[in-house]
Amino acid sequence: MNFERRTRTFFSSLVAMLFVVVGVIGGGTSAEAARPTTAAEINANPEAFERVEVELTGKVIRQIDDDDYEFEDSTGKIRVDIQPDVPVPPIDVEMTITGIFLAPEVNVFSWVAKETGPGIPDEVVPATIGEINANPAGFDGKAVEVTGLVAAKKDGDDYLFADTTGEIDIDIQAGVPAPTVDTVITVVGIYFQPEIKVYAWTPEGGGTVPPPNSGPTPPAPGKVLAGGRVCFEVTGSPGDTALVNLTPVQADGRGFGLLVSSDIRVVPTASNVNFAPGSKDPNVAAAPIGADGKVCFANNSTAAVHLVADHLGSIERDEFTNATTSGAPDRKIDTRSGSKVAAGTRVCFEVAGSPGDTALVNLTPVQADGRGFGLLVSSDLTQVPTASNVNFAPGSKDPNVAAAPIGADGKVCFANNSTAAVHLVADHLGSIERDSYTNATPSGAPDRKIDTRTS
Numbered sequence: 001m002n003f004e005r006r007t008r009t010f011f012s013s014l015v016a017m018l019f020v021v022v023g024v025i026g027g028g029t030s031a032e033a034a035r036p037t038t039a040a041e042i043n044a045n046p047e048a049f050e051r052v053e054v055e056l057t058g059k060v061i062r063q064i065d066d067d068d069y070e071f072e073d074s075t076g077k078i079r080v081d082i083q084p085d086v087p088v089p090p091i092d093v094e095m096t097i098t099g100i101f102l103a104p105e106v107n108v109f110s111w112v113a114k115e116t117g118p119g120i121p122d123e124v125v126p127a128t129i130g131e132i133n134a135n136p137a138g139f140d141g142k143a144v145e146v147t148g149l150v151a152a153k154k155d156g157d158d159y160l161f162a163d164t165t166g167e168i169d170i171d172i173q174a175g176v177p178a179p180t181v182d183t184v185i186t187v188v189g190i191y192f193q194p195e196i197k198v199y200a201w202t203p204e205g206g207g208t209v210p211p212p213n214s215g216p217t218p219p220a221p222g223k224v225l226a227g228g229r230v231c232f233e234v235t236g237s238p239g240d241t242a243l244v245n246l247t248p249v250q251a252d253g254r255g256f257g258l259l260v261s262s263d264i265r266v267v268p269t270a271s272n273v274n275f276a277p278g279s280k281d282p283n284v285a286a287a288p289i290g291a292d293g294k295v296c297f298a299n300n301s302t303a304a305v306h307l308v309a310d311h312l313g314s315i316e317r318d319e320f321t322n323a324t325t326s327g328a329p330d331r332k333i334d335t336r337s338g339s340k341v342a343a344g345t346r347v348c349f350e351v352a353g354s355p356g357d358t359a360l361v362n363l364t365p366v367q368a369d370g371r372g373f374g375l376l377v378s379s380d381l382t383q384v385p386t387a388s389n390v391n392f393a394p395g396s397k398d399p400n401v402a403a404a405p406i407g408a409d410g411k412v413c414f415a416n417n418s419t420a421a422v423h424l425v426a427d428h429l430g431s432i433e434r435d436s437y438t439n440a441t442p443s444g445a446p447d448r449k450i451d452t453r454t455s
Contacts, residue, residue, distance in 0.1 A: 130165025255301025353431030372418025
């Protein structure tokens, strides 16, 4: 996680109850001695520790994602964020960490005067400041909407924000108008529970601190936890789209996950892979490369799972139109709220891109009435070819990424080429510009090149 998280302007940057370790990154020293304290003292009175350099002794007990870990002392737990050029800490080793605490705040990317009505993006949780402060873990990583009074300007872009349940700092992001003090507004952003950005750590009772990593941070051993993520570097430039084959294995339960840019903090409702105990169902996923050169697998479920990820390559940003402005997948259809796609019929939907571009769509057929198969085609195509992108059967849930040219009406279609009805979940990943992609056939339909069953 980048130290610049407090100043992000993309859709997912809001409330940060952060334990931020700055100073001389990489094990340097600060001008003043750090204040010895405990996790419980900080969590109980965050305002008293605002911008205070602190020192805690305890253990790193697990990796949460990328450079984020959970740290525990004798009084409680708190997240820590290991900064660039700082050695990766060992798990379950007593150590002292040093960092600077920033009291809870909202990094505001949107606000409107209350009387005009909020212009709020999708999937935002309305909340009060009291609710957020009382349950930081429950709001961690969620986009929230809070209505209150701009009580005072503190410094720079920081303001004191209050409602009837409490107070919190808000940080107005670049490009967002400065609010007026004593004005009631609605703010929107993403909450992060307390954490420390670690710039130094020392093992207790002796021992040697390993040299800083010069390459990518290796993930800690263990499964990707439910609600967690694991990030990794890929070739290509920030903004290019990475294609990665994801294989979830040895799952603790049923679940799903997806590939996202490392810039994305709020994971959308979408999926690239589904898993269950004993399953091994890979799928190709696409996501923009983040500013740190990484993409992440986000486990959006309630079950931990091991992951095998193979980077296939990256598409230059000028040749690819993301499904959404943030680069996250866009769920275009989920027929489970209505009728199934009947045998021999199709369902069409609009996607981002221009007619003639090739849309990449993750297709997940579920709750099938019988065995069958289907494929993605252009809405211009009237005759569905003999080909398939996905196969299904009662009880199966096997997604696959499909490609089809966008029709003149801006749509692509899922064609059910079988004799059984099935529900469909379709997530648009993005579209490749027509001049950068050669279709298998002039119509854009797939071309079955081999079927060894007939030889």
